[in-house]
Amino acid sequence: xxTYVYRAxxxxxxxxxxxxxxxxxxxxIKALKTSDLLPINITQMSYKTxxxxxxxxxxxxxxxxxxxxxxxxxxxxxxxxxMTTFEKINVYxxxxxxxxxxxxxxxxxxxxxxxxxxxxxxxALKTLIEGTENMSLRGIxxxxxxxxxAGENMYTTMEYYSDVFPYIYVNMIKVGELSGxxxxxxxxxxxxxxxxxxxxxxxxxxxIPNIAQFLLLFVLLVVGSxxxxxxxxxxxxELGTSEELPAVTIWFSExxxxxxxxxxxxxxxxxxxxxxIVAYVHTPKGKYNFHYFKYKMPVFGKLIFSLDFSRFMxxxxxxxxxxxxxxxxxxxxxxxxxNYVMLSIIETSINNILVGSSWIEPFxxxxxxxxxxxxxxxxxxxxxxxxxxxxxxxxxxxDIDNTLQKITKTLPQIMYVxxxxxxxxxxxxxxxxxxxxxxGNFLFSAYGV
Numbered sequence: 001x002x003t004y005v006y007r008a009x010x011x012x013x014x015x016x017x018x019x020x021x022x023x024x025x026x027x028x029i030k031a032l033k034t035s036d037l038l039p040i041n042i043t044q045m046s047y048k049t050x051x052x053x054x055x056x057x058x059x060x061x062x063x064x065x066x067x068x069x070x071x072x073x074x075x076x077x078x079x080x081x082x083m084t085t086f087e088k089i090n091v092y093x094x095x096x097x098x099x100x101x102x103x104x105x106x107x108x109x110x111x112x113x114x115x116x117x118x119x120x121x122x123x124a125l126k127t128l129i130e131g132t133e134n135m136s137l138r139g140i141x142x143x144x145x146x147x148x149x150a151g152e153n154m155y156t157t158m159e160y161y162s163d164v165f166p167y168i169y170v171n172m173i174k175v176g177e178l179s180g181x182x183x184x185x186x187x188x189x190x191x192x193x194x195x196x197x198x199x200x201x202x203x204x205x206x207x208i209p210n211i212a213q214f215l216l217l218f219v220l221l222v223v224g225s226x227x228x229x230x231x232x233x234x235x236x237x238e239l240g241t242s243e244e245l246p247a248v249t250i251w252f253s254e255x256x257x258x259x260x261x262x263x264x265x266x267x268x269x270x271x272x273x274x275x276x277i278v279a280y281v282h283t284p285k286g287k288y289n290f291h292y293f294k295y296k297m298p299v300f301g302k303l304i305f306s307l308d309f310s311r312f313m314x315x316x317x318x319x320x321x322x323x324x325x326x327x328x329x330x331x332x333x334x335x336x337x338x339n340y341v342m343l344s345i346i347e348t349s350i351n352n353i354l355v356g357s358s359w360i361e362p363f364x365x366x367x368x369x370x371x372x373x374x375x376x377x378x379x380x381x382x383x384x385x386x387x388x389x390x391x392x393x394x395x396x397x398x399d400i401d402n403t404l405q406k407i408t409k410t411l412p413q414i415m416y417v418x419x420x421x422x423x424x425x426x427x428x429x430x431x432x433x434x435x436x437x438x439x440g441n442f443l444f445s446a447y448g449v
Contacts, residue, residue, distance in 0.1 A: 004028055008037040026146030026157075029139075038135070039142060099137045099164050105193045107137065112186040121148050121182075140164060153177045168192060168311065171335035175315045178332055179322045188314055195307075202408055210415035217422045222256065224430030229253045232433050245436075249429045291340040295368055299410060303403045305368050308337045310396040312346070317389045326385075327353045341366070370399070 005019045006028065016037070022028035025042055032039050107128065114124035125145040132138040140161055147157040155174040158165045169189055176185025229249060236245075244250075259266055280286035295305040315336045319329035327350060334346040348362035360377050363369045373392060380388025 004042050006032065006042045007040040008032050009040060011036050024146060024150040026143060026150055029143055029146055033139075039139065042142070099134060099140075101193065101197060103134050103137050104164065104169075105190065105197075107132070107141070108186060108190050108193060112183065112190060115183045115186060121154065137164075167338055168336060172315070174335055175318060175332055179319045179324065181318050181322050184318055188311075188318075192311070199404065202404070203411070206408065206411045206415065210412070210419055213419050214422060217419065217426050221422070221426045221429060224426070224434075225249075225253045225256050226260075228430060229433060232436075245433050246428060249433055252429050288340045288344070291342075294339065295341060299407055299414070303400065303407060304339075305342075306396060306400050306403060308339055308342050309369065309373070310393060310400060311336050312342065313389055313393055313396065317386060317393060320386045320389070326359060330359065341368075 003019060003021050004025060005017070007017045010016060020028065022031070028042060029039055110128055110131070111124055114127060119127065122145065125141055125148065129138055129141050129145065132141060143160075144154050144157045148154060153174070155170050155177060158170045158173060162170075169192065172185050172189045172192065173182070176182035179185075229245065230253070232245065281290045293301075295301050297304075312333055315333035316329045319332055320326070324332070330346055330350050330353070334343055337343060337346075345362045345366050345368075349359040352361060353359050358381075360374060360381070363377075364374050372395065376388055376392045376395070377385075380386075380392075
């Protein structure tokens with residue numbers, strides 16, 4: 001087995017160093033992390049050096065023996081002193097540092113630039129490790145590097161970190177590695193991350209202010225109905241006036257009181273409905289119908305389908321340009337989408353090729369693709385498919401931008417309607433009775449005037 005020299009940080013902040021044998025660098029990293037050691041640097045020794053040193057120091061079998069036989073040269077110099085609180089905080093924060101989407105974008109951009117400069121994967125990953133300040137991300141890149149050095153693809157290690165690398169991102173890397181065009185896949189991954197961030201920022205900018213207004217109005221409605229309305233009713237009853245509150249005010253006030261007195265009934269109903277929906281969505285049929293609803297839902301449905309279809313076309317184009325046949329390209333490219341509806345269409349296309357039918361037919365029968373997209377694919381089959389798909393991707397990017405502009409114009413109007421409706425209801429239920437009290441008209445009827 002190869003011999004490795006590692007440096008790592010313990011829980012208490014001590015820097016330890018030792019030489020051990022391990023089956024691979026990846027297995028050593030996992031063993032160190034299991035023993036609460038944060039790897040700083042791991043270097044594989046040459047086989048010649050390992051042979052010479054083998055007689056002088058036997059191999060350490062487990063992590064307990066590693067700690068017993070640890071080289072204390074560096075510890076005796078600096079680490080035996082008591083760590084300050086500030087240093088402990090820094091060590092803890094470094095080991096638990098959160099990986100943000102911005103960190104992932106920077107990693108992908110730098111990796112893309114290195115690959116464009118003809119770096120191989122091992123050299124590029126080693127360079128990225130040295131330049132990564134986020135210790136959590138650095139440890140993940142070291143795991144990826146260990147897997148690559150052991151002969152694995154990068155995406156196999158990325159799949160273990162699904163909380164860091166999105167599903168679509170991992171499968172873009174997978175397509176690039178399997179097709180031999182990792183550089184182009186990294187470029188697509190950068191575009192995907194940037195587009196996702198921009199879309200999320202736009203939607204949050206529209207939704208958050210309006211949702212905040214909605215919640216404030218709802219709180220005003222509930223508090224006014226539970227506090228102000230009973231107080232006004234008591235005043236009317238005490239003075240003996242014939243004035244009455246609006247019917248909608250009385251109804252809503254009684255409705256809230258009923259909900260509070262028998263809170264467990266509406267809560268049980270809501271829980272049952274949510275539980276039934278979740279259970280149904282987790283069934284194969286329910287998941288398929290839910291994914292179909294995503295494509296057909298108002299406002300966002302067309303955008304979601306366009307993004308998935310465009311991503312699939314880009315992956316397929318990448319594979320076709322690298323010499324894959326259409327069937328192989330469909331098989332590999334389907335990994336970049338997660339929607340069951342799209343996957344079922346692609347599987348049907350693959351089956352059509354096997355029986356000698358058109359692979360475009362399932363997309364046409366689905367009723368989801370635009371007429372323009374289908375015609376471009378049909379023309380491409382008769383002429384030059386990669387060239388036509390390249391034009392299709394450009395067309396779809398323009399179409400996606402137009403859809404986004406429509407959404408950013410339509411969504412605020414929808415939110416204004418919702419917030420406006422709640423505001424009108426608040427006026428009718430809470431403000432009208434308050435205005436009645438302020439005007440004092442009920443005093444005339446109370447005194448028989």
